[in-house]
Amino acid sequence: MGKARLYVACPDEIKRGETADIYFHRTREVIEKSGLKERSVRAEFHVYSLPQGYEWAVFAGLEEALAILEGRKVTVYALPEGTIFYPREPLMIIEGPYYEFADLETAILGVLRHATSIATKAARIKLAAGDKPVFFFGLRAVHPAIAPAVDRAAYIGGVDGVAGAAAAKYLGIKPVGTMPHALILLFGDQREAWKAFDKHVDPSVPRVTLVDTFYDERVEALMAAQTLGDKLWGVRLDTPSSRRGNMRRIVEEVRWTLDLHGYKHVKIIVSGGLDEERIKELRDIVDAFGVGTSIAFPPSIDISMDLVEVDYGSGFEPITKRGKLPGAKQLYVCGCRRIVKPWTSKPPECGKPMLVKVMEEGRIVVDLPDVKSIREYVLKQLDELVRCERVEQVFEV
Numbered sequence: 001m002g003k004a005r006l007y008v009a010c011p012d013e014i015k016r017g018e019t020a021d022i023y024f025h026r027t028r029e030v031i032e033k034s035g036l037k038e039r040s041v042r043a044e045f046h047v048y049s050l051p052q053g054y055e056w057a058v059f060a061g062l063e064e065a066l067a068i069l070e071g072r073k074v075t076v077y078a079l080p081e082g083t084i085f086y087p088r089e090p091l092m093i094i095e096g097p098y099y100e101f102a103d104l105e106t107a108i109l110g111v112l113r114h115a116t117s118i119a120t121k122a123a124r125i126k127l128a129a130g131d132k133p134v135f136f137f138g139l140r141a142v143h144p145a146i147a148p149a150v151d152r153a154a155y156i157g158g159v160d161g162v163a164g165a166a167a168a169k170y171l172g173i174k175p176v177g178t179m180p181h182a183l184i185l186l187f188g189d190q191r192e193a194w195k196a197f198d199k200h201v202d203p204s205v206p207r208v209t210l211v212d213t214f215y216d217e218r219v220e221a222l223m224a225a226q227t228l229g230d231k232l233w234g235v236r237l238d239t240p241s242s243r244r245g246n247m248r249r250i251v252e253e254v255r256w257t258l259d260l261h262g263y264k265h266v267k268i269i270v271s272g273g274l275d276e277e278r279i280k281e282l283r284d285i286v287d288a289f290g291v292g293t294s295i296a297f298p299p300s301i302d303i304s305m306d307l308v309e310v311d312y313g314s315g316f317e318p319i320t321k322r323g324k325l326p327g328a329k330q331l332y333v334c335g336c337r338r339i340v341k342p343w344t345s346k347p348p349e350c351g352k353p354m355l356v357k358v359m360e361e362g363r364i365v366v367d368l369p370d371v372k373s374i375r376e377y378v379l380k381q382l383d384e385l386v387r388c389e390r391v392e393q394v395f396e397v
Helices: 011-015 022-033 062-069 098-129 144-157 167-171 181-187 190-200 217-231 247-260 276-282 371-387
Strands: 040-046 075-078 092-097 134-136 207-210 232-237 267-271 288-291 304-311 316-318 329-334 337-342 356-360 392-395
Touching (some): 011 062, 040 098, 062 092, 062 356, 098 134, 098 288, 134 144, 144 167, 144 371, 181 190, 190 207, 207 217, 217 247, 232 247
Parallel strands (some): 134 288, 232 267, 267 288
Antiparallel strands (some): 040 304, 304 316, 329 337
């Protein structure tokens, strides 16, 4: 019998191009044998269409993309990680011999697409929740090997906390979360489980009890409040959709009952199967949300990479496949106006160039921000987005 294994590529295998689509290996072979190893290009990363209902996305995954490219003889220009972008705008440009990075396209696109898709959905969820906290509980929906990357992308997108234990080690973020239904079932009595949690878990962890295991949510919420009293920070309703009924009515019953018995300090957290529309329906009566699968498995932001300039011996020439705009491009943002111009053209009067050099000849040349700084940058842009009644996008030669 064969030995069981985890099918996970290690970082060195990724950086060596071993996770590439095979046609990139064959392409490198053809380039080498044709004597074109030094032919330079400019490759542009962009999105030409977004999922239905999306107008913008959040650029994420840049740090990992640079880690993959580190040591290759290329220069990279990119938007700051966390930048909100629109279709057909340049996100990143790799400049150098195509042979140097052809076998890394699969990995780079995988990192950028996945992180950007998660960060974008997290940002949309955060917007829907308004001023109410959102916590990411979606790791059970993804392969454990990428748990830190998924937590990172969700946090960048704006969630207020993540549940992954590894987040402390990889991201410097204290994970959030209290108890599963399994703990209560193991005790066989909600009150005994709640009391044991309160007795043994670090006092700095908020006392949040699950209140939908055996009885009606209203009944268990009151039981939890009577059991833990002032120590109870909140109750969490994680009722499955098959038993949920009208969730708003359930929350209203819980809130009424807690208030009626003098427990107005107890907050209500709702989790399980939440998406943007459901959150909008509940945000005025719910104190916080736990969101999992809709962030972990979001609609895909289909970032692609295309060669847009090639140096055939006399300098870079604009060229690309059908359906794409040839030539490398720069993005300028001036308030609610976004201007895309050819890479070497004169800048507009208003707006600074958004794509900046982040790597030169395989060496990272900027200080990479931490996840908290990137998240603050995203949240600031979301505030600006709300203030812009209309975003104007201009393509100027």
